[in-house]
Amino acid sequence: MAITPLAALHRKLFDETDGGKFATLKDRLIKKHGETDRLAVMEILSDYAREGQLLHWRSSLVNSIVGLMQPQELKDFFTWAVTQPTLAYWGIDGLLKSAGKEAYGTVVALAVADAMPREVRAKAVKSLAVFSRQPFDAGLSQDPGHWKLDSLRLDDVLAWQRAGYPDGAGFAPPATHASLADPVSVLEKAAARLEKRLAKERKQDQDLARPSNWLVIASEADLAAIDQHWTLPEQYRRFLARYSPLRVHIDSKRYFQGLNLYGAAELIKAQHGYAYNPVDQKVIVGWPANYVVIADAGADPYCLDLSAIADGDAPVYTAEHGAGTWEFVRHADSFVDFLKEVAKA
Template sequence: MQMTNKNLQKLRQQIIDEKDGVKFSKLIEKLLKKYASTDREYVLQILTDYARNGQILHWRNFLLNDIIELVNDDETSYGDFFEWSITYPELTYWGIDGLLKTKGEKSFPALIKLVKNESLKTSIRAKAIKSISIYSKQPFDRDLPKDPGHWKVEDLRIAEVESWQENGFQYGDGYAQPKTHISLENPKTALEKTASKLNKKLEEQRTKNQDLSNPTNWLIIADETNILNIAKRWKLPENYMLFLTNYSPLKVFIDSKKYFQGLHLYGASELLKRQEGYSFNPVTNQIIDEWPKNFVVIADAGADPYCIDISQIKDNDAPIYKSTHGAGVWEFELYADSFLTFLKEIAGA
């Protein structure tokens, strides 16, 4: 490849020679920012050469993400590089995605070999299954953590993958989006409008980072059984019950400075279990007497509980109280005069 830019050639040599990780990071940042769009192929040559032979071992791995981003879909000329990368233990994890991007379904046999290789780390075998699942729209990753690094050996659906291979690598239908209530698109009441605003906020998060095998940050129509079980346990205010029924939070996490370590807003499927450690001790299987019987925990921020007081139901709503965990004694203070007020704060956080 002809090199025409002397400054770029000089930068390449600096990258090759640099031994300090911080300085190296700045050089790579400069390379990508200044030349990735104008000299993409030469930048890729610099990065792939370093990934193969560079002095700073952990950076050889880190650079794979930049390489994958710069390579175009089905750009087979980089297939050989990624075929090599999955044979190099430190590069295998991210090399899997590069191989899929450049060779597509032709990479399936090589990736299945990784899946079946018991000498590899579980995280690498899991990554191969996860990436295959996403590419082929097959549900090998269903109900498992989004990050394959958290999978266990027993989570690896190897028999399913092998059966899929024997049947010719058929493509699946992927995952349907969770079912949402129609009023989110056409809200009329104050509760509906607030839920709709929160949904738009969560939608921004889903657009950036969503995996429908294990969906997060959705407001969904609750399972009827969950609602019935909740109704058997407590008499909750109508506003909150309507929210749980029509807009049940599904793994909703609000990352905001307003809430210590972010806010987990509970859904109908988890509300009963989330009382554990507050009003109920799951180890001794006993009710905790110190906990106010009229407080139901509906959210927490770093384990600090936000509770709805079901003894003060008025106008179909009830106030929200907050406390700090780890202080030895629960000391509650009024946080919001109603659930709707609390929800408005969350939607605007």
């Protein structure tokens, strides 16, 4: 009897000992047969996750299975997977997808289990937050693998359990200024163009527990703190008030390692290492006193020159870090021109 292409891939996958070749076979299996023979592919992958010889690939395959499965499928497999420390990280998502709210008790137990690896416990909290729409992950990194144990809100999780696992409200998008949808001035139009670009980024990757790539209305407290430090150009001050960048990163070849555009909440701290040494609590000698860092690209600063304010705006200068002395060059004639460039980058 002839061996089918799927059976041949199955055999090759289990026989392969080279990690790179294994990855190619796994991708071919999912791409060629993931839709037409989805159940059979999931069975092959789950068998490998249980018994495959390349141990470091087992956890990754669990994640692949989660991507292929439909709700309520493979409950027995995921019930077993979360008992395995090396598979539990992605197994948590599979268990929630297959068992729904019935899995809450098991996942809570993983979150509070001292014997489980830190990243598994963090993943349990993150996945519970996503599935239940409770704010257990508010303000934390999108990747729970980066969480510290003391950041796990276990008391909140246990209180939620005692309350009977109620659904939460989720996270509302940050508040934005109405002029982004109906821009009139030159500044408003530049900000609206940047918002359009950022909206595309958010569509691809966004976690409202810690939102990124937004232009938001700044808090009065942040603006007051800024006003105590500087008298900013009117255009930039209005930009911060109405369109304060919230974790905005512009991924573009125009800027070395991409551009980080600072918002009102981080502008003062952003001067650390440039104009101010927070360890010694001293002004850094050699930094131009009238320069305010508003962005950086791979630590290369972009600064407003407050000594050259004219018509409510100021030029933007930049320099390469690590050269020993700062050698600034004029980058844009005004902040609005810089904003237009960023929006098009």
